[in-house]
Amino acid sequence: TDAGDIAGRLDAVAWMLADTGLRHVIREDLAAAPDIARALSRVTLGRGGPRDLAAIRDGLEAATRIAGRIGSGDHPPVVAAAAGVLATAPQGLAEALANALADDLPHLRRDGGFVRDGHHDDLDEARKLRDESRRVIAGLQADYAAETDIRALKIKHNNVLGYFVEVNAAHGERLMKPPLNARFIHRQTMANAVRFTTTALADLEAKIAGAGERALAIELAVFDELAAAVEQAAATLRAIADALAILDVAAASAVLAEAEDYCRPVVEESLAFSIEGGRHPVVEQALRHESQSFVANDCALGPDEAGDAGHIWLVTGPNMAGKSTFLRQNALIAIMAQIGCYVPARAARIGIVDRLFSRVGAADDLARGRSTFMVEMVETAAILNQAGPRSLVILDEIGRGTATFDGLSIAWAAIEHLHEVNRSRALFATHYHELTALSERLARLRNVTVRVKEWQGDVIFLHEIAAGAADRSYGIQVAKLAGLPASVVERARAVLAQLEETDRKSPVNTLIDDLPLFSAARTAGPTEAVADxxxxxxxxxxxxxxxxxxxxxxxxxxxxxxxxxxxx
Incomplete structure (x- = not known):
């Protein structure tokens, strides 16, 4: 809700939009940057793994590249601040992570194998013993055979003695005499062979036996060192993650604005709300997939000159004509503008909206004993009790969940309350055409309708918002389009014709003159005091x-x- 902050974000989007080439390479770098904030939180909570460290490494490398691409030129403050933060990326930490971590990383640190070969000498030795024990034993056997000149010397293994040197009986006597007996220690004499051990062989056996455990322990120690370095730089890493996010949002918004022809909104500290050629960003995409175009519409809810409150538009028109789409697209445009995005419109001028209230759709909460109508009334009550002059309110079909005159009465009173008490900018869609008479008594209430055209008994939706009021809702035509049986449609036409003959609207038209304005509200202008x-x-x-x-x-x-x- 800060116009200055919003303008700063819009400046960043405009900068990204202006330089297509730079934006493209920045987005490529951003695509290579994992979620630093998520990885950092896992590491600091002791739940991180090797891939989290790699995410921080890749994020730091991407941050450094982006900072270099942006440089120190004349940039919008938001972009310059983000680039300045990225330039502080700790190079020592990035190098340490790059040097220590292997290319192919396991998901869990307890699986091991995540430290790069050559990074730690003891780890390399342990891995060598663990993974190449046969080759190591064969090499030692060749050394002993050359030293003793006994070609038949073998190094063997069993579960009782472990690793041992075995020679035949004739050679055994020679190994038990000086000087060879200083190295070869007698272990066992058999009928045809004599078995010895050496200090080196015993040490090697111990190393081989614990090589796997020792390798994993060394890797876990390396992980703890790297994790400690990450935690020490946590504040800087969080700032870098935020800076990357700011640039990512700006770049993505620029891509969207360029592709969809969005405009830069003017967001200011006023009660203005003027949208020219506004579109619904989601419905527009859906129609495009069906090779159809979206019909853009204007919306002006801002106050008149010297006015202290915005207007309320009472939107009438047939079912399926686009009333709900119109309401929602303007609410979405306000949200997009205030998050600092370009908006789907030709032009937009929006005074800061402090809160946006929406009462649309139909839903129940049966588990809590709330019917569809009760949910509708609870949401309406929240709006009427909380909305203020800076709020934007969209209300769709208030009072439809109860009897006709009950619903009409509630909608009537709600409009008066919005006009006199809340004084909010609002869009109020309804099928109660009787409410359009209120525009004669409520100064800031405007009647608009969704245009349609009848052709040979069918209705054609034009989806255009125009000043005026609808005289009917074309519900039977919509029912026919939905596929109701022809007999039901014809019977409905007959009943409607009979009801219209009774002129049901007459009592309500005279009621507008009989009922005073909302008694608890401020009057729109001077009125005669009734003597009491x-x-x-x-x-x-x-x-x-x-x-x-x-x-x-x-x-x-x-x-x-x-x-x-x-x-x-």
Whole structure:
């Protein structure tokens, strides 16, 4: 709701929109940047894995590239600030992560194998023993055979002795004599062979036995060191993640604005609301897939000159003509403008909307004992109790869930309350055509309708919003389009014709003259005061100057005047 902040974001989108080439390469770099904030939160909570560290590494590398591409030229403040943050990316941390992490990473750190070969000497040795133990044993065997000149010397293994050196009996006696007995330690004599061990072989056996566990322990220690470095730089990493997000949103908004012909809205500290050629961003896309075009419409809810409140548009028209689409597209345009996006319109000028209230659709909450109509009334109550002059309100078919005159009465009173108490900018769609007469009494209420054309008994929806009021809703034509049986459609036409003959609208048309404006509201203009004898008597009484007897007599006079007023 800060016009300055919104303008700053719009400046960033405009900058991205102006330089297509730079925007393209920045988006490529952004696509290579994982979610730093998510990875950081997992690491700081002790739930991170090797891929989280890699995400931070890749994010830092992307941040450095983007900062270099943007440079230090004359950029919008939002872009310059984001680039400045990206330039602070800790290069030491990025290099440490790049040097330590392997190319192919497991999901969990307990699986191991995530530290790059050559990064840690002890880890490389442990891996070598774990993965290449046979080759290591064969190499040691060749060394011992050359040293003793016994070609038949073998290194074997069993579950009792572990690894041992085995030679035949004739060679065994030579190994038990100096100087070879200093290296080869006798373990076991058999009928045809003698078995020895060496200090090196015993150490190698111990290393091989614990190589896997030791390799994993070393990798986990490396992970802890890297995680500690990440946590130490957490504040900087969060700022970098935010800066990347700002640029990402600006670039994506620019792509959308260019592709869909969106305009830059003017967002200001006023009550303005003027949309020229507004479109619904989602419905427009759906129609395009069906090779149809969206019909754009204007909307002007801002106050008149020197006005202190916006207008209410009472939108009437047939079912399926586009009333709900019109309501929602203007609410979406307001939201898009205030998040700093370009909007689907030819031009837009919007005074800051502090809150947006929406009462559309039909839903129930049966588990809590709320019918469809009750849900509708609860949502309407929230709007009428909370909306203010800076709010934007869209109301679609208030009162449709109950009897006709009940619903009409509620909608009538709701419009008066919006006009006199809430004083909000509002769009109010209804099928109660009787409400259009209120525009004669409510200064800021405007009647608009969705245009249609009848052709040979069918209705053609033009989807255009124009000043005026609809005289009917064409519900039977819509029912026919929906596929109701022909007999039902014809019977409905006959019933409608009979009801129209009774001129049901006449009592309501005269009611507009009989009912005063909303009594609890501020009047739109000066009105004649109706003489009230009771009120006049109360104005003349001074309670502090009355004796008890005079006060009692005054009370009797007031009661008598009240009875006379009521005709008792």
């Amino acid at each position: 004898p009771v009120a006049a008597m109360l104005e003349t009484i001074r309670p502090d100057d009355l004796s008890p007897r005079e006060a009692l007599e005054a009370l009797y006079r007031l009661k008598a005047a009240l009875r006379e007023k009521r005709g008792d």
